[in-house]
Amino acid sequence: MAPTSGKRRVTITDVALHAGVSTSAVSKVLRNAYGVSPEMRERVRAAMAELDYRPHAAARGMRGRTYxxxxxxxxxxxxxxxxxxxxxxxxxxxxxxxxxxxxxxxxxxxxxxxxxxxxxxxxxxxxxxxxxxxxxxxxxxxxxxxxxxxxxxxxxxxxxxxxxADALGAGLVIDHLVRLGHRRIALTSTPGNRGSGWSGTPERVQRRGYHEAMRRHGLQDLARVAMTAFSEEGGYRAGMELLASADRPTAVFGGADVAAMGVFRAARELGLRIPEDFSLAGYNNTAVAALAPVRLTSVDQAxxxxxxxxxxxxxxxxxxxxxxxxxxxxxxxxxxxxxxxxxxxxx
Amino acid sequence: MAPTSGKRRVTITDVALHAGVSTSAVSKVLRNAYGVSPEMRERVRAAMAELDYRPHAAARGMRGRTYxxxxxxxxxxxxxxxxxxxxxxxxxxxxxxxxxxxxxxxxxxxxxxxxxxxxxxxxxxxxxxxxxxxxxxxxxxxxxxxxxxxxxxxxxxxxxxxxxADALGAGLVIDHLVRLGHRRIALTSTPGNRGSGWSGTPERVQRRGYHEAMRRHGLQDLARVAMTAFSEEGGYRAGMELLASADRPTAVFGGADVAAMGVFRAARELGLRIPEDFSLAGYNNTAVAALAPVRLTSVDQAxxxxxxxxxxxxxxxxxxxxxxxxxxxxxxxxxxxxxxxxxxxxx
DNA sequence: GTACGTGTGTAGAACGTTCTCCGAATTGAA
DNA sequence: TTCAATTCGGAGAACGTTCTACACACGTAC
Structure with missing residues (x-):
């Protein structure tokens, strides 16, 4: 048994005794329930403060809330x-x-x-x-x-x-890249073995948004998605796959900032300068994206x-x-x- | 009250009833306590599985552990x-x-x-x-x-x-920088209003280690500490203070990786190249330090x-x-x- | 003078566990 | 056969709360 050494906890009964009222009354004060006079409320409050009483959450949980x-x-x-x-x-x-x-x-x-x-x-x-x-x-x-x-x-x-609105978010990135002049824009995404039964995972909706945006710009034939895990290592592998290929994309939209970091590593390893040779965007606008050595274009989700x-x-x-x-x-x-x-x- | 709509929880009593034993017996099985025959243990286990029973942690907390x-x-x-x-x-x-x-x-x-x-x-x-x-x-x-x-x-x-061993960790960094030829090595640290009564906060021990190492190399007169918060912004301010000064250090040891990131920003803003014009090390070897665009020298703490x-x-x-x-x-x-x-x- | 609120307080039964104590059954030794 | 000793199982009192039900005192309206 755990050594609970210290002295016994102060309970609602102690408070009640000290204030000269019933435990029911103390409980009412505790929960701001109806049926207490202002004077009694004051008396109980004082007793609680004096004894440094804190309700026992586990006990509360047995009947009401645990907060x-x-x-x-x-x-x-x-x-x-x-x-x-x-x-x-x-x-x-x-x-x-x-x-x-x-x-x-x-x-x-x-x-x-x-x-x-x-x-x-x-x-x-x-x-x-x-x-x-x-x-x-x-x-x-x-x-x-x-x-x-x-x-x-x-x-x-x-x-x-x-x-x-992940579809919209993906659209923002594609629009931005197209406006800059890019046409071969790839996406890294994740199959996401996110349990079963979910048809609207963020990554799936994002993927949908990517395809819609590409189509909107008449680039549907240039769309290309590399599926890996949303991790640095996953991004690296996706980046390698995309950037080492014959018709390599001029821009990659990493479906998550971490993945984009992995793509970054792949690009550097292949001797590609960012953004001169190759553009990269992330998603989520996490703290890393803003860091001075990183400065990653990303989508903020608030x-x-x-x-x-x-x-x-x-x-x-x-x-x-x-x-x-x-x-x-x-x-x-x-x-x-x-x-x-x-x-x-x-x- | 919260709408607990669903059906009632399966309790220990239900299991006892279903197995045809007492609640005490079920409790014993649950806790692997002494005084149960193998057959009874099996019977109870089966009942628990059949009813998909899970002990109520709040209730357990009232007497024993909450796990x-x-x-x-x-x-x-x-x-x-x-x-x-x-x-x-x-x-x-x-x-x-x-x-x-x-x-x-x-x-x-x-x-x-x-x-x-x-x-x-x-x-x-x-x-x-x-x-x-x-x-x-x-x-x-x-x-x-x-x-x-x-x-x-x-x-x-x-x-x-x-x-x-934070003193040792600080020493590793200073040794490394001195070996590279640096002499003016500054530290960013934090006053750390970490409550009262703590004399051995990590940052304090690290500071002590920094000073010891500088002394060991005969550089005690070149030691310099900028106190700010351990945050990107704090590191930036510390970096500005250190790097804009007349006898600017050739290397800065950021007491934490985040702070080092701030120093990085300051350096870049002042047009200093890293590591050509200026060396930077961090502490903690967090995930950011390993990122391709960052590649920060740091101390790993396991x-x-x-x-x-x-x-x-x-x-x-x-x-x-x-x-x-x-x-x-x-x-x-x-x-x-x-x-x-x-x-x-x-x- | 009766009936009916209404406001203030208490008694006491839950809640789902744990765990101490006790009784019954079985075994082993004398 | 009797008497421990040991093993297995159960009764029931906690644990610290919440909350329903009720009692009482005091109006107020008829």
Whole structure:
């Protein structure tokens, strides 16, 4: 058994005794419930302060709320998630709720296990960021506890959704590159074994947007997509595949900033200068993109806004809203140093 | 009240009924406790599987453990923390414990509040990464629940400690730069209002190591430290201050990779080429340092190892160890493209 | 004088576990 | 046969809250 050495916790009973009232009364004060006179409220408050009382969340969880919100994500290394979380924290700061994050990894089983763990720990609400476990499992979870899904474009009665207009975002990049004079523009994307049942993963919608934009510019025959993982290494391999080929693209749109970094490495290794010989754009506008040695043109998704929105929607759901809501935020292009006109020989 | 719509949870009673035994028996099986026959264990196991039973963590928390470990950190944006967390997760994967992360921000009150929240939520153990709230509060917490502190060199009976040999790490960088021919080597560091009572914060130990190394090389008079925040912006300001001055250093040791990125921006803005005109090194060897456009020379701290170690120590403490343990991991230098000999005019 | 709110407070039964204690059955030794 | 000793299983009291139900005191309207 854990050595809980220290003295016993101060409980609601201690407070009640100290204030000379019933535990019910203390509980009411605690929850701002109806049926307490101002004087009693004051007396109880004083007693709580005097004894340095803090309610035991686990015990509260047995009957009512735990005042805890769980966030599930695959990997905290993804800087975009940090933006979202900052938004969530901003919205919830000062309120009664605490945010606890679970980093599940990319495995389907691990994610499922974490999701269940969050439910078992009696979270009052869940924010799932780009969940990679089966949709049916998500829906089952969402039927039990208020849930907001961030990223996937699939909507459902059971949960709210906060998404980025990814098709539009992809369009922004293509428009920008075409305007610069590029025609052979490739995309790196990921098959995304994101569990089963999701038809609207961000990467898929982004891909759709890419193809639409290429078609819009009459470049559909030049469209080319390299599928790998959204990671530095994945981007590198995709970059190698694309740039070593005969009719090599003059620009690559990395579907995620990390992947773009990998493409960058491939380009450098092949002796291509950026942006003189080759243009590169990313997606998500994570912190790296802005770094002085990087200066990557990218698409900003307003992660902070997505976070605050998700938190607000979740609170509403906890308070009882049942109609589901879809919130779409629109992306914007941030042009930096990695995109420029294609080399003269290509025009 | 939250709409818990779905059907009622499967409880231990349901399992007991279904298996035709008492709840006590089920509980015993659940906890691998003494006093169950193999047949009964099998029967109960089968019932649990059949009903898809999952113990209610909040309820368990009221008497025994919650099988949850809380990690407190200031900001998930710090890529070094990701390394640590990966280590923690690796060690705990497959076990009974779940890891939940709280991102407290840098404020002293916010951190204190989060720490208390974790205790209130009945965590079985706590991992505090570079805590920025008062040491007394940490010690009080550690007296109540098993705790491991990562980063700070201050040791105590109440908790275990996992630290990097930061003085040594600073020495590695200085040695490397001196060997290249540099003499005017500056450091960017942070005052770090990391709560009160900590005398061994990583940055302080690192600073000490820097001064020792400079003295060792007879360069104590050329030592120079710019104090700012460990952030891109902070690094930029420090870089500007150092590089715009008359006797500008030929090399800067950014006390953290992010800060080094800021210094990079300052250098570029002043028209200094790296590493031809000016050398730059970072600390922590975060993911950015390895990126193709960055290639920052940095000090690797083996964050993963720190994480696995911390997790292991914590489990031991939960199992009852009371003697405190200090674990030091040694850093290693990773030389990349941002360091080279000083410009000829300087030698 | 009765009936009916309305506002303020308490009693006490949940909630789903853990764990101490106790009883029954079985075994082994004297 | 009797008496421990050992093993297996269950009863039931916690744990710290929430929340329903109810009691009481005080109007107020008829």
């Amino acid at each position: 805890t919100i769980g966030v599930l994500l695959d990997n905290i290394r993804n800087a975009f998630f940090a933006d979202i979380l900052e938004g969530v924290n901003t919205e919830l700061r000062g309120g009664d709720y605490q945010v606890l994050i679970g980093a599940a990894g990319f495995g389907e089983e691990d994610q499922t296990r974490l999701a269940r763990a969050l439910v078992d720990r009696q979270m009052d609400g869940l924010i799932l960021i780009g969940p990679g476990f089966p949709r049916t499992e998500v829906l089952r979870t969402a039927a039990t506890v208020p849930t907001v899904v961030i990223g996937h474009h699939d909507v459902a009665e059971e949960h709210d959704s906060v998404v980025d 992660g902070g806004l997505m976070g605050t929105t998700a938190a607000r929607l979740l609170l509403e759901r906890i308070e009882g809203r049942t109609r589901s809501v879809l919130m779409t935020v629109s992306p914007s292009l941030v042009v930096r140093g990695t995109t420029g006109p294609p080399p003269a020989t290509e025009v | 949850t470990i809380g990690v407190l950190l200031d900001n998930i944006r710090n890529a070094f923390f990701a390394d640590i967390l990966e280590g923690v997760n690796t060690e705990l994967r497959g076990g009974d414990y779940q890891v939940l992360i709280g991102a407290a921000g840098f404020g002293e009150e916010d951190q204190t509040r989060l720490a208390r929240a974790l205790v209130d939520r009945q965590m079985d153990g706590l991992i505090l990464i570079g805590p920025g709230f008062p040491r007394t509060e940490v010690l009080r917490t550690a007296a109540t629940v098993p705790t491991v502190v990562i980063g700070h060199h201050d040791v105590a009976e109440e908790h275990d400690s996992v630290v990097d 964050g993963g190892l720190m994480g696995t170690t911390a997790a292991r120590l914590l489990l031991e403490r939960i199992e009852g160890r009371t003697r405190s343990v200090l674990m030091t991991v040694s850093p290693s230098l990773v030389v990349r493209g941002t360091t080279g000999p000083p410009p000829a005019t300087e030698v």
